[in-house]
Amino acid sequence: MSSSWIIVKRGEGILQKKIAVELVEVAPFKALAVRTGMTPDKSGTRVAWSTLTAQVPIRDERLTDVPSAYVLIPQEQWSKQVDTLWVGLAVREFGDVQDSIETLEVSGGLCASARVYGNEAHMWLVYDAMFAWLEQSPDYELDRREGVLGMETVPLEPLNALTIPYTEIETFDFTMLYPVRKKSGL
Template sequence: MPSSFKDEFMNVEIVERPEIMAAVIRIPRNGQLVREAWAQAATWLQDNQAVADREHGYVFIPEWQWATEVTTLWVGVPVNHTEGLPAGLVTIKLPARRYAKLTVQGDRAHMEEAYSRLFDWFEQGPFVRDTQEGSYGFEANRLHPVNPFDIPADEINAFDYDIYAPIMD
């Protein structure tokens, strides 16, 4: 399989991503807590030279929790190193690997349809989602022109982010 493959019908693209080290805050899955954690991480890392991506806010999903219910999320940003990171942040490391990538741009109904489409896409094969313990997927939320973390979870109805679901090798 080539390093980048796009399924036009489902708008799912297979992409290779390098290793990601991220500085994050672990929280219960809750839209308001996601926004609070993002605000805290953004404040702590505002001038920190370790930050590798200032264009996106990341929400990391523990894929093994899909077996029952996703109850925990990690919110933060990729970093180049851990020197000088605030004590309130932890680091996680995702290995270089393949992901199914799906872009979400639209209202809440479109977002819900995109997740449903991604689950259906995996069910149809030939790729298998990696839901093993220690496997993470993530959402890379574009912070411009509008930062979605500035909009209350119960009010937001315009989404612009990429879903990265890990693929079993």
């Protein structure tokens, strides 16, 4: 396990917060998903979730046993601006798919992982820690090849944040899983 230290200034004092970044292996999987964009009010993922679950109910027999939603992010976008992503559910098979739903094959593999559980400020600290770890790692870098999808897993229980307006979320609860690869020359 590796970790990053984030220095947070609070008033006159400085608080150091340790955020764990781990390397984990993710199994490949299939997902039924709805594409969305980044919206100023951050409602895109919620609208996509509503569209997805209208076509693929949470009790659909194709779903895997993992009770999570996935926000899937094309990794090449991290070098510029994230503007397109998908909200999806893992499935055993695609089956019949409506026009509004896309089928995705997530390759899995080695991922840098960090857990977010806290308010919005904490969430941004975890993003900072993840990308600091990726920049400082002597061995690994973000896999930004075209078609590689990173993901953020959002638990559906006890509370599904994709059903709550972004501005009303008090506790962000998800896990970042961003594919990595050995740095060139290693």
